[in-house]
Amino acid sequence: MASKQDKYIHGYSEKEANRLNDQADSLAQVLHHDSIWEAGSIVLEAGCGVGSQTKTIVLQNPECQFISIDISQDSLIQAKQLVESLGINNVKFQQADIFDLPFEDESFDHIFLCFVLEHLAYPLSALDALKRKLKPKGTITLIEGDHGSTYFHPDSELARRAILCQVELQRRNGGDANVGRKLYPILQNAGFQEITVSPRQVYVDDSNPDWVEGFTKNTFTAMIEGIKEEAITSQLMNRDDIEKGIQDLNRTAEGGGTFCYTFFKGKGIKN
Numbered sequence: 001m002a003s004k005q006d007k008y009i010h011g012y013s014e015k016e017a018n019r020l021n022d023q024a025d026s027l028a029q030v031l032h033h034d035s036i037w038e039a040g041s042i043v044l045e046a047g048c049g050v051g052s053q054t055k056t057i058v059l060q061n062p063e064c065q066f067i068s069i070d071i072s073q074d075s076l077i078q079a080k081q082l083v084e085s086l087g088i089n090n091v092k093f094q095q096a097d098i099f100d101l102p103f104e105d106e107s108f109d110h111i112f113l114c115f116v117l118e119h120l121a122y123p124l125s126a127l128d129a130l131k132r133k134l135k136p137k138g139t140i141t142l143i144e145g146d147h148g149s150t151y152f153h154p155d156s157e158l159a160r161r162a163i164l165c166q167v168e169l170q171r172r173n174g175g176d177a178n179v180g181r182k183l184y185p186i187l188q189n190a191g192f193q194e195i196t197v198s199p200r201q202v203y204v205d206d207s208n209p210d211w212v213e214g215f216t217k218n219t220f221t222a223m224i225e226g227i228k229e230e231a232i233t234s235q236l237m238n239r240d241d242i243e244k245g246i247q248d249l250n251r252t253a254e255g256g257g258t259f260c261y262t263f264f265k266g267k268g269i270k271n
């Protein structure tokens with residue numbers, strides 16, 4: 001079956017790989033302090049990308065075996081290099097499409113996805129396909145952002161419009177940049193039980209320079225900068241306005257500026 005992923009908005013450039021790594025490093029504690037599975041588990045990580053989350057979850061669960069898949073062979077090569085450089089040996093990488101998984105049904109104890117559903121036109125079909133590969137009583141864990149949760153100081157209409165360009169372009173690619181708030185109904189509709197969803201808020205001010213660099217600048221603002229040319233070509237904003245909007249986002253990373261964003265982590269059990 002052909003992949004239902006038409007076009008991946010962030011692309012696969014070196015700059016984007018660096019952005020994913022910055023994002024993961026600054027968020028590791030917020031997102032993963034509870035990414036723990038029982039020893040001996042076999043865990044499928046779907047959409048591992050360049051391994052930014054892989055390294056954290058695999059190191060945190062040394063007695064689990066991981067299979068991390070992605071549709072992009074180039075990303076998998078980088079992921080493999082990353083874990084090899086860290087001496088990690090409890091993960092295997094494999095190229096695979098979530099919608100056409102090359103595994104026996106009921107072969108995984110747990111499944112984990114981070115920042116993947118937001119790019120899929122059919123998130124429910126993805127969860128159906130993944131659920132078939134889970135053992136009964138196995139769990140699925142989803143982590144997603146929600147751009148509607150973004151607010152900052154100093155406020156700026158042009159910055160908010162620049163963010164909406166990202167939301168719109170992702171929607172045109174079949175994705176949903178505001179999917180975080182929908183994790184509960186998506187898990188419900190996919191038939192998972194005992195669903196829990198927890199918001200993970202990130203709040204950044206200049207008392208924490210690592211977060212200013214790692215999150216406000218190198219994760220969020222870098223993402224908006226990444227769609228600048230496409231937003232202009234698509235006539236969603238003119239060049240002057242979007243450049244001013246991005247400048248205003250960067251301003252939130254300077255003296256007295258603040259930045260807030262909420263991620264959502266959802267979990268469900270297969271009956």
Ligand SMILES: C[S@@+](CC[C@H](N)C(=O)[O-])C[C@H]1O[C@@H](n2cnc3c(N)ncnc32)[C@H](O)[C@@H]1O
Nearest residue numbers: 005020047048049052070071072097098114115
């Ligand atoms: C935003 S990246 C997230 C990567 C990683 N999980 C992280 O948090 O850094 C989304 C990844 O999902 C992958 N992906 C998208 N559609 C897929 C599909 N149908 N099957 C497998 N991987 C897919 C993309 O290739 C990309 O590497």
